[in-house]
Amino acid sequence: MRRLAFVLVFVLACSHQSDDQKLIKAASPVKSWAASLAFASELWLDNRVPKSLMENSVESAKKAIDATRKEVGKSKASESLRKNISSALDELSDSASTLGAAVRNHDANIAAREAKRCHGIYDKLEALEQ
Amino acid sequence: MKKATQLALGILTSVGGFFDVGNIATSAQAGASFRFQLIWALVLATILVIFLVEMSGRFAAVSQKALPDAIREHLGFGFWFIPFIILTLTHLLILGAEIGGISFALQLVTGIKYSWFAMPVALLVWLFLWRSKFNTIENSTSLLGLITLCFVVAAIAHHPPLREVAAGALPSLPTRDPAKYWFIAVSLLGSVLAPYLFYFYSSGAIEDKWDETYVGVNRAIAFIGMSFGALIALGALVVSGVVLGSRGIEVDDYQQAALMLTRAFPYWGFVLFAAAMGIACLGAALEVSLSMAYATAQTFGWNWGEDLKPSKDARFSLVYTAAIFLSALIIAFGVDPLKLTLLTMAINAAVLPFVTLPFLLLMNDEKLLHKQKNGWFSNAVVVFVTLLSLVLAVVSIPLAVAGGS
Numbered sequence: 001m002r003r004l005a006f007v008l009v010f011v012l013a014c015s016h017q018s019d020d021q022k023l024i025k026a027a028s029p030v031k032s033w034a035a036s037l038a039f040a041s042e043l044w045l046d047n048r049v050p051k052s053l054m055e056n057s058v059e060s061a062k063k064a065i066d067a068t069r070k071e072v073g074k075s076k077a078s079e080s081l082r083k084n085i086s087s088a089l090d091e092l093s094d095s096a097s098t099l100g101a102a103v104r105n106h107d108a109n110i111a112a113r114e115a116k117r118c119h120g121i122y123d124k125l126e127a128l129e130q
Numbered sequence: 131m132k133k134a135t136q137l138a139l140g141i142l143t144s145v146g147g148f149f150d151v152g153n154i155a156t157s158a159q160a161g162a163s164f165r166f167q168l169i170w171a172l173v174l175a176t177i178l179v180i181f182l183v184e185m186s187g188r189f190a191a192v193s194q195k196a197l198p199d200a201i202r203e204h205l206g207f208g209f210w211f212i213p214f215i216i217l218t219l220t221h222l223l224i225l226g227a228e229i230g231g232i233s234f235a236l237q238l239v240t241g242i243k244y245s246w247f248a249m250p251v252a253l254l255v256w257l258f259l260w261r262s263k264f265n266t267i268e269n270s271t272s273l274l275g276l277i278t279l280c281f282v283v284a285a286i287a288h289h290p291p292l293r294e295v296a297a298g299a300l301p302s303l304p305t306r307d308p309a310k311y312w313f314i315a316v317s318l319l320g321s322v323l324a325p326y327l328f329y330f331y332s333s334g335a336i337e338d339k340w341d342e343t344y345v346g347v348n349r350a351i352a353f354i355g356m357s358f359g360a361l362i363a364l365g366a367l368v369v370s371g372v373v374l375g376s377r378g379i380e381v382d383d384y385q386q387a388a389l390m391l392t393r394a395f396p397y398w399g400f401v402l403f404a405a406a407m408g409i410a411c412l413g414a415a416l417e418v419s420l421s422m423a424y425a426t427a428q429t430f431g432w433n434w435g436e437d438l439k440p441s442k443d444a445r446f447s448l449v450y451t452a453a454i455f456l457s458a459l460i461i462a463f464g465v466d467p468l469k470l471t472l473l474t475m476a477i478n479a480a481v482l483p484f485v486t487l488p489f490l491l492l493m494n495d496e497k498l499l500h501k502q503k504n505g506w507f508s509n510a511v512v513v514f515v516t517l518l519s520l521v522l523a524v525v526s527i528p529l530a531v532a533g534g535s
Contacts, residue, residue, distance in 0.1 A: 035377050035378040039389055050400070122378055
């Protein structure tokens, strides 16, 4: 029983993180969604995925952005980190909305532009992890 | 000749029947988050599942009893009742995850939210069970399930770095996010070592009227079938690592996983993923439903058999009917199918001691198994699985809180 308790304590200790690390981890689904939107847009432009996947992906990305915004609000991480993440969230939210409209209107040029923008947001969030 | 046909069919059905929503979710997440680093968990789980499936088939063929039947008769109802309740609740969650998988596959194709499909899917699964015989279910869905071989073809098409893939087969410590790493490792083990598989396999052996002469056939099916099945899961993990992991996409939603075949199969990869997911989950949903009905009927000593008319085993039919519609409610209420799947796979690993402990006792009963009782090596494997499961049970729950969301 003591050994099992030790394993439990060890695992919980391993998962201990600083406030900055916790916030970066909380933002990782958004980073992943930025990459997903970029990739899915490229595939949509190539007619490899349907419009509905794009629309549902945009919706899911926005949910992830909202969830991360709440985490930023609660976080005790450094101000600069919170500011950088908030700015990336705003940018991705705007890009996702524009992308959603571009898909609805079958506007390939805007979709291609937003795919590149999502790539850029991913890179920004990735840089915060370094 | 009959045995050769059964062997071939058994291997095919094991390949098709191995892969389900748990394998899709955990392999996709493992590959996307840690590339090939978690292959070892899949390899370990495959070795263990080969032993456990072989034992459950051997037990049924020699003793002419399915597992819960024998546990009740030889170890007593009191011994079995609590594990039975725990396993039944776990199976309800697994069935919910499988129905969620089919519903999500339909969402991918139609764009309509998955929760709307939960009840129609439940009706389809129920109708299939109500109208079909055991062999029809076993063979048709499992043969259709061979569509999941597309993950293997895709993995080969991507020419993954073989040295890195081979290195992944050796256990290693995570370089980042240890909570997530261990949670996915636990889920991968749980997805392969699903308790329903053993109850379904042993009851299926009774339905197929196996006797002691099938011990060799059983061994071959367990080894070859499970190995090829694991190859599909490995294919999915590798494709996910190459396509999603390299782009920084983690699988937090099945929509992200659905992109993984679009590079290897440019114009139909997306539809192929939806078809593979839908068919694999349909096969598994049928197996889990039947497994629950088998376990319940055998625990209470009721009539059972998918080949009997529902009027001849009304309580057996009632169990799968209730299970299907109760599980579908979880998805109909909008629970995220991927989160449900990952959590359920970790629970699978946690409840394994309830499967392996009675199993170990029965497999060493000379009165039941005569010459075919377990040798020291098989016992050592079961003890290892039990200890591993016990540790996983303690570790997986805090990990689910810390890193599994």
